[in-house]
Amino acid sequence: MGNQIEPENFEEDEEVELFEHHSFVVDKGQSLLRIDKFLTDKVANSTRNRVQNAIEAGNVLVNGKQVKPNYKIKPLDEIKVYMEKPVMHTEVIAEPIALDIIFEDDYLLIVNKPPGMVVHPAHGNWTGTLVNGLVYYFNQLPTLPGNTGRPGLVHRIDKDTSGLLVIAKSEIAMTNLANQFFHHDIDRTYLALVWGEPNEDEGTIVAHVGRSAKNRKVMESFPDGSQGKHAVTHWKVIKRLRYVTLIQCNLETGRTHQIRAHMKHIGHPLFNDAMYGGDKIRKGTQFAKYKTFIQNCFDLMPRQALHAKSLGFVHPITKERMYFETTLPSDFSNVLEKWENYVKYEN
Structure with a gap:
Protein backbone atom coordinates (compact mmCIF):
# COMPACT_ATOMS: atom_id res chain seq x y z
CA MET A 1 0.00 0.00 0.00
CA GLY A 2 1.33 3.46 -0.90
CA ASN A 3 1.35 6.47 1.33
CA GLN A 4 -1.82 8.49 1.80
CA ILE A 5 -1.92 12.23 1.15
CA GLU A 6 -4.44 14.99 1.11
CA PRO A 7 -6.23 15.38 -2.27
CA GLU A 8 -5.92 19.13 -2.70
CA ASN A 9 -4.96 21.56 -5.44
CA PHE A 10 -1.24 21.75 -4.87
CA GLU A 11 0.01 25.29 -4.55
CA GLU A 12 3.77 25.40 -4.20
CA ASP A 13 4.69 27.20 -1.04
CA GLU A 14 7.72 28.93 0.37
CA GLU A 15 6.85 27.25 3.62
CA VAL A 16 3.58 25.65 4.56
CA GLU A 17 2.88 25.05 8.22
CA LEU A 18 0.93 21.81 8.00
CA PHE A 19 -1.13 22.64 11.06
CA GLU A 20 -4.74 22.62 12.14
CA HIS A 21 -5.94 24.93 14.86
CA HIS A 22 -8.96 23.89 16.91
CA SER A 23 -10.52 25.89 19.70
CA PHE A 24 -13.27 24.61 22.01
CA VAL A 25 -15.12 25.81 25.08
CA VAL A 26 -16.43 22.83 27.03
CA ASP A 27 -20.21 22.78 27.51
CA LYS A 28 -21.64 23.67 30.91
CA GLY A 29 -23.18 20.21 31.27
CA GLN A 30 -20.07 18.26 30.30
CA SER A 31 -19.16 15.47 32.72
CA LEU A 32 -15.54 14.81 33.71
CA LEU A 33 -13.75 13.09 30.80
CA ARG A 34 -10.14 12.42 29.86
CA ILE A 35 -8.99 15.09 27.43
CA ASP A 36 -7.52 12.58 24.95
CA LYS A 37 -10.88 10.80 24.72
CA PHE A 38 -12.72 14.12 24.41
CA LEU A 39 -10.50 15.37 21.57
CA THR A 40 -10.51 12.05 19.71
CA ASP A 41 -14.30 12.35 19.50
CA LYS A 42 -14.25 16.09 18.85
CA VAL A 43 -11.56 16.50 16.17
CA ALA A 44 -12.40 15.13 12.72
CA ASN A 45 -10.06 12.53 11.19
CA SER A 46 -8.11 12.14 14.45
CA THR A 47 -7.05 9.04 16.36
CA ARG A 48 -6.38 8.51 20.07
CA ASN A 49 -2.67 8.02 19.32
CA ARG A 50 -2.50 11.19 17.24
CA VAL A 51 -4.22 13.21 19.95
CA GLN A 52 -1.96 11.80 22.69
CA ASN A 53 1.14 12.66 20.62
CA ALA A 54 -0.11 16.23 20.29
CA ILE A 55 -0.70 16.46 24.04
CA GLU A 56 2.76 15.02 24.84
CA ALA A 57 4.33 17.50 22.41
CA GLY A 58 2.72 20.37 24.30
CA ASN A 59 0.34 21.25 21.49
CA VAL A 60 -2.82 21.09 23.58
CA LEU A 61 -3.53 23.94 25.98
CA VAL A 62 -6.31 24.04 28.55
CA ASN A 63 -6.99 27.51 29.91
CA GLY A 64 -3.62 28.52 28.49
CA LYS A 65 -1.61 25.73 30.12
CA GLN A 66 -0.19 22.42 28.86
CA VAL A 67 -1.83 19.29 30.24
CA LYS A 68 -1.27 15.52 30.30
CA PRO A 69 -3.38 12.97 28.37
CA ASN A 70 -5.17 11.91 31.57
CA TYR A 71 -6.31 15.45 32.39
CA LYS A 72 -10.07 15.47 33.09
CA ILE A 73 -11.86 18.26 31.29
CA LYS A 74 -14.35 20.36 33.25
CA PRO A 75 -17.28 22.55 32.18
CA LEU A 76 -16.22 25.82 30.52
CA ASP A 77 -12.59 24.73 30.05
CA GLU A 78 -11.06 26.57 27.10
CA ILE A 79 -9.14 24.11 24.92
CA LYS A 80 -6.80 25.02 22.07
CA VAL A 81 -5.31 22.30 19.85
CA TYR A 82 -2.44 22.50 17.36
CA MET A 83 -1.97 19.40 15.19
CA GLU A 84 -0.42 18.49 11.87
CA LYS A 85 -2.93 17.86 9.12
CA PRO A 86 -4.18 14.27 8.99
CA VAL A 87 -3.15 11.90 6.26
CA MET A 88 -6.00 11.48 3.78
CA HIS A 89 -6.92 9.09 1.02
CA THR A 90 -4.97 9.37 -2.22
CA GLU A 91 -2.31 6.74 -2.85
CA VAL A 92 1.24 7.85 -3.52
CA ILE A 93 3.32 5.68 -5.82
CA ALA A 94 6.72 4.72 -4.43
CA GLU A 95 9.45 5.59 -6.94
CA PRO A 96 13.24 5.05 -6.78
CA ILE A 97 14.13 8.73 -7.10
CA ALA A 98 17.60 9.91 -6.12
CA LEU A 99 17.46 12.01 -2.95
CA ASP A 100 20.23 14.30 -1.72
CA ILE A 101 20.03 13.46 1.99
CA ILE A 102 22.55 15.50 3.96
CA PHE A 103 21.57 14.25 7.43
CA GLU A 104 19.53 11.39 8.88
CA ASP A 105 18.93 9.79 12.25
CA ASP A 106 16.14 7.66 13.70
CA TYR A 107 13.76 10.62 13.92
CA LEU A 108 14.27 12.91 10.93
CA LEU A 109 16.21 13.57 7.77
CA ILE A 110 17.33 16.72 5.95
CA VAL A 111 16.93 16.73 2.17
CA ASN A 112 18.52 19.15 -0.29
CA LYS A 113 15.83 19.51 -2.98
CA PRO A 114 17.01 20.31 -6.50
CA PRO A 115 15.24 22.95 -8.60
CA GLY A 116 12.49 21.57 -10.82
CA MET A 117 11.31 18.90 -8.36
CA VAL A 118 7.76 19.18 -7.01
CA VAL A 119 7.57 18.43 -3.29
CA HIS A 120 4.09 16.92 -3.05
CA PRO A 121 1.95 14.90 -5.51
CA ALA A 122 -1.22 16.64 -6.73
CA HIS A 123 -3.09 17.42 -9.91
CA GLY A 124 -0.66 17.40 -12.83
CA ASN A 125 2.22 16.03 -10.73
CA TRP A 126 1.27 12.61 -9.40
CA THR A 127 4.73 11.11 -9.96
CA GLY A 128 8.35 12.20 -9.83
CA THR A 129 7.92 14.27 -6.68
CA LEU A 130 10.04 14.37 -3.55
CA VAL A 131 7.30 12.54 -1.63
CA ASN A 132 7.24 9.72 -4.22
CA GLY A 133 10.95 9.29 -3.60
CA LEU A 134 10.50 9.46 0.16
CA VAL A 135 7.83 6.76 0.15
CA TYR A 136 10.19 4.44 -1.72
CA TYR A 137 13.12 5.35 0.54
CA PHE A 138 11.19 4.82 3.76
CA ASN A 139 9.93 1.44 2.58
CA GLN A 140 13.54 0.37 2.07
CA LEU A 141 14.77 1.31 5.54
CA PRO A 142 15.89 -1.90 7.27
CA THR A 143 16.10 -0.15 10.66
CA LEU A 144 12.39 0.66 10.74
CA PRO A 145 10.41 -2.60 10.93
CA GLY A 146 6.75 -2.03 10.23
CA ASN A 147 7.32 1.41 8.70
CA THR A 148 4.51 2.14 6.25
CA GLY A 149 6.49 4.61 4.20
CA ARG A 150 4.77 7.67 5.53
CA PRO A 151 7.00 10.68 4.91
CA GLY A 152 6.57 13.33 7.59
CA LEU A 153 6.27 16.36 5.38
CA VAL A 154 6.28 19.35 7.73
CA HIS A 155 6.86 22.16 5.22
CA ARG A 156 7.32 22.68 1.49
CA ILE A 157 9.17 24.90 -0.95
CA ASP A 158 8.30 25.75 -4.53
CA LYS A 159 9.01 23.39 -7.42
CA ASP A 160 11.58 25.81 -8.84
CA THR A 161 13.08 26.80 -5.50
CA SER A 162 16.08 24.73 -4.45
CA GLY A 163 17.29 23.93 -0.97
CA LEU A 164 16.69 22.36 2.41
CA LEU A 165 13.66 20.56 3.81
CA VAL A 166 13.28 18.69 7.10
CA ILE A 167 11.33 15.42 7.01
CA ALA A 168 10.01 13.73 10.16
CA LYS A 169 10.24 9.94 10.48
CA SER A 170 7.75 9.48 13.31
CA GLU A 171 4.49 11.10 14.32
CA ILE A 172 5.90 12.51 17.54
CA ALA A 173 8.79 14.10 15.60
CA MET A 174 6.39 15.44 13.00
CA THR A 175 4.10 16.95 15.64
CA ASN A 176 7.02 18.59 17.44
CA LEU A 177 8.55 20.04 14.26
CA ALA A 178 5.19 21.28 13.04
CA ASN A 179 4.77 22.97 16.40
CA GLN A 180 8.10 24.76 15.93
CA PHE A 181 7.02 25.96 12.49
CA PHE A 182 3.67 27.11 13.84
CA HIS A 183 5.32 29.19 16.56
CA HIS A 184 7.99 30.54 14.15
CA ASP A 185 10.82 28.84 16.06
CA ILE A 186 12.49 27.52 12.90
Whole structure:
Protein backbone atom coordinates (compact mmCIF):
# COMPACT_ATOMS: atom_id res chain seq x y z
CA MET A 1 0.00 0.00 0.00
CA GLY A 2 1.33 3.46 -0.90
CA ASN A 3 1.35 6.47 1.33
CA GLN A 4 -1.82 8.49 1.80
CA ILE A 5 -1.92 12.23 1.15
CA GLU A 6 -4.44 14.99 1.11
CA PRO A 7 -6.23 15.38 -2.27
CA GLU A 8 -5.92 19.13 -2.70
CA ASN A 9 -4.96 21.56 -5.44
CA PHE A 10 -1.24 21.75 -4.87
CA GLU A 11 0.01 25.29 -4.55
CA GLU A 12 3.77 25.40 -4.20
CA ASP A 13 4.69 27.20 -1.04
CA GLU A 14 7.72 28.93 0.37
CA GLU A 15 6.85 27.25 3.62
CA VAL A 16 3.58 25.65 4.56
CA GLU A 17 2.88 25.05 8.22
CA LEU A 18 0.93 21.81 8.00
CA PHE A 19 -1.13 22.64 11.06
CA GLU A 20 -4.74 22.62 12.14
CA HIS A 21 -5.94 24.93 14.86
CA HIS A 22 -8.96 23.89 16.91
CA SER A 23 -10.52 25.89 19.70
CA PHE A 24 -13.27 24.61 22.01
CA VAL A 25 -15.12 25.81 25.08
CA VAL A 26 -16.43 22.83 27.03
CA ASP A 27 -20.21 22.78 27.51
CA LYS A 28 -21.64 23.67 30.91
CA GLY A 29 -23.18 20.21 31.27
CA GLN A 30 -20.07 18.26 30.30
CA SER A 31 -19.16 15.47 32.72
CA LEU A 32 -15.54 14.81 33.71
CA LEU A 33 -13.75 13.09 30.80
CA ARG A 34 -10.14 12.42 29.86
CA ILE A 35 -8.99 15.09 27.43
CA ASP A 36 -7.52 12.58 24.95
CA LYS A 37 -10.88 10.80 24.72
CA PHE A 38 -12.72 14.12 24.41
CA LEU A 39 -10.50 15.37 21.57
CA THR A 40 -10.51 12.05 19.71
CA ASP A 41 -14.30 12.35 19.50
CA LYS A 42 -14.25 16.09 18.85
CA VAL A 43 -11.56 16.50 16.17
CA ALA A 44 -12.40 15.13 12.72
CA ASN A 45 -10.06 12.53 11.19
CA SER A 46 -8.11 12.14 14.45
CA THR A 47 -7.05 9.04 16.36
CA ARG A 48 -6.38 8.51 20.07
CA ASN A 49 -2.67 8.02 19.32
CA ARG A 50 -2.50 11.19 17.24
CA VAL A 51 -4.22 13.21 19.95
CA GLN A 52 -1.96 11.80 22.69
CA ASN A 53 1.14 12.66 20.62
CA ALA A 54 -0.11 16.23 20.29
CA ILE A 55 -0.70 16.46 24.04
CA GLU A 56 2.76 15.02 24.84
CA ALA A 57 4.33 17.50 22.41
CA GLY A 58 2.72 20.37 24.30
CA ASN A 59 0.34 21.25 21.49
CA VAL A 60 -2.82 21.09 23.58
CA LEU A 61 -3.53 23.94 25.98
CA VAL A 62 -6.31 24.04 28.55
CA ASN A 63 -6.99 27.51 29.91
CA GLY A 64 -3.62 28.52 28.49
CA LYS A 65 -1.61 25.73 30.12
CA GLN A 66 -0.19 22.42 28.86
CA VAL A 67 -1.83 19.29 30.24
CA LYS A 68 -1.27 15.52 30.30
CA PRO A 69 -3.38 12.97 28.37
CA ASN A 70 -5.17 11.91 31.57
CA TYR A 71 -6.31 15.45 32.39
CA LYS A 72 -10.07 15.47 33.09
CA ILE A 73 -11.86 18.26 31.29
CA LYS A 74 -14.35 20.36 33.25
CA PRO A 75 -17.28 22.55 32.18
CA LEU A 76 -16.22 25.82 30.52
CA ASP A 77 -12.59 24.73 30.05
CA GLU A 78 -11.06 26.57 27.10
CA ILE A 79 -9.14 24.11 24.92
CA LYS A 80 -6.80 25.02 22.07
CA VAL A 81 -5.31 22.30 19.85
CA TYR A 82 -2.44 22.50 17.36
CA MET A 83 -1.97 19.40 15.19
CA GLU A 84 -0.42 18.49 11.87
CA LYS A 85 -2.93 17.86 9.12
CA PRO A 86 -4.18 14.27 8.99
CA VAL A 87 -3.15 11.90 6.26
CA MET A 88 -6.00 11.48 3.78
CA HIS A 89 -6.92 9.09 1.02
CA THR A 90 -4.97 9.37 -2.22
CA GLU A 91 -2.31 6.74 -2.85
CA VAL A 92 1.24 7.85 -3.52
CA ILE A 93 3.32 5.68 -5.82
CA ALA A 94 6.72 4.72 -4.43
CA GLU A 95 9.45 5.59 -6.94
CA PRO A 96 13.24 5.05 -6.78
CA ILE A 97 14.13 8.73 -7.10
CA ALA A 98 17.60 9.91 -6.12
CA LEU A 99 17.46 12.01 -2.95
CA ASP A 100 20.23 14.30 -1.72
CA ILE A 101 20.03 13.46 1.99
CA ILE A 102 22.55 15.50 3.96
CA PHE A 103 21.57 14.25 7.43
CA GLU A 104 19.53 11.39 8.88
CA ASP A 105 18.93 9.79 12.25
CA ASP A 106 16.14 7.66 13.70
CA TYR A 107 13.76 10.62 13.92
CA LEU A 108 14.27 12.91 10.93
CA LEU A 109 16.21 13.57 7.77
CA ILE A 110 17.33 16.72 5.95
CA VAL A 111 16.93 16.73 2.17
CA ASN A 112 18.52 19.15 -0.29
CA LYS A 113 15.83 19.51 -2.98
CA PRO A 114 17.01 20.31 -6.50
CA PRO A 115 15.24 22.95 -8.60
CA GLY A 116 12.49 21.57 -10.82
CA MET A 117 11.31 18.90 -8.36
CA VAL A 118 7.76 19.18 -7.01
CA VAL A 119 7.57 18.43 -3.29
CA HIS A 120 4.09 16.92 -3.05
CA PRO A 121 1.95 14.90 -5.51
CA ALA A 122 -1.22 16.64 -6.73
CA HIS A 123 -3.09 17.42 -9.91
CA GLY A 124 -0.66 17.40 -12.83
CA ASN A 125 2.22 16.03 -10.73
CA TRP A 126 1.27 12.61 -9.40
CA THR A 127 4.73 11.11 -9.96
CA GLY A 128 8.35 12.20 -9.83
CA THR A 129 7.92 14.27 -6.68
CA LEU A 130 10.04 14.37 -3.55
CA VAL A 131 7.30 12.54 -1.63
CA ASN A 132 7.24 9.72 -4.22
CA GLY A 133 10.95 9.29 -3.60
CA LEU A 134 10.50 9.46 0.16
CA VAL A 135 7.83 6.76 0.15
CA TYR A 136 10.19 4.44 -1.72
CA TYR A 137 13.12 5.35 0.54
CA PHE A 138 11.19 4.82 3.76
CA ASN A 139 9.93 1.44 2.58
CA GLN A 140 13.54 0.37 2.07
CA LEU A 141 14.77 1.31 5.54
CA PRO A 142 15.89 -1.90 7.27
CA THR A 143 16.10 -0.15 10.66
CA LEU A 144 12.39 0.66 10.74
CA PRO A 145 10.41 -2.60 10.93
CA GLY A 146 6.75 -2.03 10.23
CA ASN A 147 7.32 1.41 8.70
CA THR A 148 4.51 2.14 6.25
CA GLY A 149 6.49 4.61 4.20
CA ARG A 150 4.77 7.67 5.53
CA PRO A 151 7.00 10.68 4.91
CA GLY A 152 6.57 13.33 7.59
CA LEU A 153 6.27 16.36 5.38
CA VAL A 154 6.28 19.35 7.73
CA HIS A 155 6.86 22.16 5.22
CA ARG A 156 7.32 22.68 1.49
CA ILE A 157 9.17 24.90 -0.95
CA ASP A 158 8.30 25.75 -4.53
CA LYS A 159 9.01 23.39 -7.42
CA ASP A 160 11.58 25.81 -8.84
CA THR A 161 13.08 26.80 -5.50
CA SER A 162 16.08 24.73 -4.45
CA GLY A 163 17.29 23.93 -0.97
CA LEU A 164 16.69 22.36 2.41
CA LEU A 165 13.66 20.56 3.81
CA VAL A 166 13.28 18.69 7.10
CA ILE A 167 11.33 15.42 7.01
CA ALA A 168 10.01 13.73 10.16
CA LYS A 169 10.24 9.94 10.48
CA SER A 170 7.75 9.48 13.31
CA GLU A 171 4.49 11.10 14.32
CA ILE A 172 5.90 12.51 17.54
CA ALA A 173 8.79 14.10 15.60
CA MET A 174 6.39 15.44 13.00
CA THR A 175 4.10 16.95 15.64
CA ASN A 176 7.02 18.59 17.44
CA LEU A 177 8.55 20.04 14.26
CA ALA A 178 5.19 21.28 13.04
CA ASN A 179 4.77 22.97 16.40
CA GLN A 180 8.10 24.76 15.93
CA PHE A 181 7.02 25.96 12.49
CA PHE A 182 3.67 27.11 13.84
CA HIS A 183 5.32 29.19 16.56
CA HIS A 184 7.99 30.54 14.15
CA ASP A 185 10.82 28.84 16.06
CA ILE A 186 12.49 27.52 12.90
CA ASP A 187 15.41 29.55 11.53
CA ARG A 188 15.21 29.71 7.73
CA THR A 189 17.63 31.56 5.48
CA TYR A 190 17.15 32.01 1.74
CA LEU A 191 19.40 33.50 -0.92
CA ALA A 192 17.69 35.38 -3.73
CA LEU A 193 18.87 37.32 -6.75
CA VAL A 194 16.57 40.28 -7.28
CA TRP A 195 16.23 42.98 -9.90
CA GLY A 196 17.61 46.40 -9.03
CA GLU A 197 19.64 47.67 -6.08
CA PRO A 198 17.74 48.44 -2.86
CA ASN A 199 18.46 51.89 -1.41
CA GLU A 200 19.16 50.40 2.02
CA ASP A 201 21.47 47.54 2.99
CA GLU A 202 18.78 45.74 4.95
CA GLY A 203 15.13 45.98 5.85
CA THR A 204 11.97 44.25 7.02
CA ILE A 205 8.82 43.82 4.96
CA VAL A 206 5.60 43.59 6.95
CA ALA A 207 2.65 43.04 4.64
CA HIS A 208 -0.17 40.51 4.58
CA VAL A 209 0.10 37.97 1.76
CA GLY A 210 -3.00 36.64 0.05
CA ARG A 211 -4.21 35.37 -3.29
CA SER A 212 -4.71 37.76 -6.17
CA ALA A 213 -8.32 38.31 -7.23
CA LYS A 214 -7.18 38.29 -10.86
CA ASN A 215 -5.07 35.13 -10.74
CA ARG A 216 -5.50 32.63 -7.91
CA LYS A 217 -2.04 31.16 -8.54
CA VAL A 218 -0.39 34.49 -7.77
CA MET A 219 -0.01 35.97 -4.30
CA GLU A 220 -0.23 39.69 -3.58
CA SER A 221 1.02 41.83 -0.72
CA PHE A 222 -1.51 43.81 1.32
CA PRO A 223 0.42 46.22 3.60
CA ASP A 224 -2.85 47.59 5.01
CA GLY A 225 -3.76 44.12 6.26
CA SER A 226 -7.09 44.20 4.42
CA GLN A 227 -6.63 40.73 2.96
CA GLY A 228 -4.43 37.66 3.28
CA LYS A 229 -2.38 36.57 6.29
CA HIS A 230 0.23 38.34 8.41
CA ALA A 231 3.70 37.94 6.84
CA VAL A 232 7.14 39.23 7.80
CA THR A 233 10.35 38.95 5.73
CA HIS A 234 13.73 40.25 6.93
CA TRP A 235 16.25 40.90 4.15
CA LYS A 236 19.78 42.20 3.78
CA VAL A 237 22.13 42.85 0.88
CA ILE A 238 24.90 40.32 0.32
CA LYS A 239 26.32 41.65 -2.95
CA ARG A 240 25.36 44.48 -5.31
CA LEU A 241 25.84 43.63 -8.99
CA ARG A 242 24.82 46.89 -10.70
CA TYR A 243 21.42 45.92 -12.10
CA VAL A 244 20.70 43.02 -9.77
CA THR A 245 21.42 42.29 -6.10
CA LEU A 246 22.09 39.11 -4.18
CA ILE A 247 20.14 39.27 -0.92
CA GLN A 248 19.57 37.08 2.11
CA CYS A 249 16.02 36.61 3.38
CA ASN A 250 14.99 35.31 6.78
CA LEU A 251 11.39 34.30 7.20
CA GLU A 252 9.53 35.17 10.36
CA THR A 253 6.35 33.69 8.88
CA GLY A 254 5.91 31.14 6.10
CA ARG A 255 3.20 32.18 3.66
CA THR A 256 2.70 30.91 0.15
CA HIS A 257 5.24 32.61 -2.19
CA GLN A 258 6.08 35.02 0.63
CA ILE A 259 9.55 36.08 -0.52
CA ARG A 260 8.49 36.30 -4.15
CA ALA A 261 5.42 38.43 -3.37
CA HIS A 262 7.19 40.62 -0.82
CA MET A 263 10.16 41.40 -3.05
CA LYS A 264 7.87 42.31 -5.93
CA HIS A 265 5.94 44.52 -3.53
CA ILE A 266 9.03 46.64 -2.76
CA GLY A 267 9.98 46.84 -6.44
CA HIS A 268 12.64 44.13 -6.57
CA PRO A 269 11.12 40.97 -8.08
CA LEU A 270 13.24 37.83 -8.16
CA PHE A 271 15.42 37.37 -11.23
CA ASN A 272 13.64 35.22 -13.86
CA ASP A 273 10.52 34.80 -11.72
CA ALA A 274 7.91 34.54 -14.48
CA MET A 275 4.95 34.56 -12.10
CA TYR A 276 6.01 37.84 -10.47
CA GLY A 277 7.38 39.77 -13.45
CA GLY A 278 11.05 38.93 -13.05
CA ASP A 279 11.41 37.17 -16.42
CA LYS A 280 11.94 40.40 -18.33
CA ILE A 281 14.57 43.11 -18.15
CA ARG A 282 13.66 45.33 -15.19
CA LYS A 283 16.94 47.26 -14.90
CA GLY A 284 19.84 47.90 -17.26
CA THR A 285 20.61 49.18 -20.73
CA GLN A 286 18.84 48.88 -24.06
CA PHE A 287 21.94 47.62 -25.87
CA ALA A 288 21.55 44.38 -27.81
CA LYS A 289 24.61 42.95 -26.10
CA TYR A 290 23.00 43.46 -22.68
CA LYS A 291 19.74 41.88 -23.82
CA THR A 292 21.67 38.86 -25.10
CA PHE A 293 23.51 38.62 -21.78
CA ILE A 294 20.22 38.61 -19.84
CA GLN A 295 18.70 35.97 -22.12
CA ASN A 296 21.78 33.79 -21.63
CA CYS A 297 21.31 34.10 -17.87
CA PHE A 298 17.63 33.19 -18.18
CA ASP A 299 18.56 30.15 -20.28
CA LEU A 300 21.19 29.13 -17.74
CA MET A 301 18.71 29.34 -14.84
CA PRO A 302 15.17 28.90 -16.22
CA ARG A 303 13.53 29.49 -12.84
CA GLN A 304 13.25 32.07 -10.08
CA ALA A 305 16.58 32.73 -8.40
CA LEU A 306 15.68 31.48 -4.93
CA HIS A 307 17.51 28.95 -2.75
CA ALA A 308 16.66 27.71 0.77
CA LYS A 309 20.21 27.89 2.08
CA SER A 310 19.96 27.03 5.78
CA LEU A 311 17.64 25.49 8.35
CA GLY A 312 17.88 25.59 12.13
CA PHE A 313 15.62 23.99 14.73
CA VAL A 314 15.55 22.08 18.01
CA HIS A 315 15.75 18.31 17.58
CA PRO A 316 12.27 16.96 18.48
CA ILE A 317 13.66 14.15 20.64
CA THR A 318 17.17 15.04 21.87
CA LYS A 319 16.35 18.78 22.20
CA GLU A 320 19.75 19.56 20.68
CA ARG A 321 19.96 22.69 18.54
CA MET A 322 20.45 21.58 14.91
CA TYR A 323 21.73 23.70 12.03
CA PHE A 324 22.19 22.75 8.38
CA GLU A 325 23.48 24.69 5.42
CA THR A 326 23.94 23.92 1.73
CA THR A 327 25.72 25.60 -1.15
CA LEU A 328 24.03 27.16 -4.15
CA PRO A 329 23.13 24.77 -6.97
CA SER A 330 25.17 25.09 -10.15
CA ASP A 331 22.58 27.03 -12.16
CA PHE A 332 22.36 29.75 -9.51
CA SER A 333 26.12 29.94 -8.89
CA ASN A 334 26.84 30.05 -12.64
CA VAL A 335 24.45 32.99 -13.12
CA LEU A 336 26.07 34.79 -10.19
CA GLU A 337 29.48 34.27 -11.76
CA LYS A 338 28.23 35.68 -15.08
CA TRP A 339 26.92 38.80 -13.30
CA GLU A 340 30.18 39.24 -11.40
CA ASN A 341 32.11 39.05 -14.67
CA TYR A 342 29.68 41.48 -16.31
CA VAL A 343 30.18 44.05 -13.55
CA LYS A 344 33.94 43.55 -13.67
CA TYR A 345 34.48 43.76 -17.42
CA GLU A 346 31.52 45.68 -18.89
CA ASN A 347 32.12 49.33 -18.07
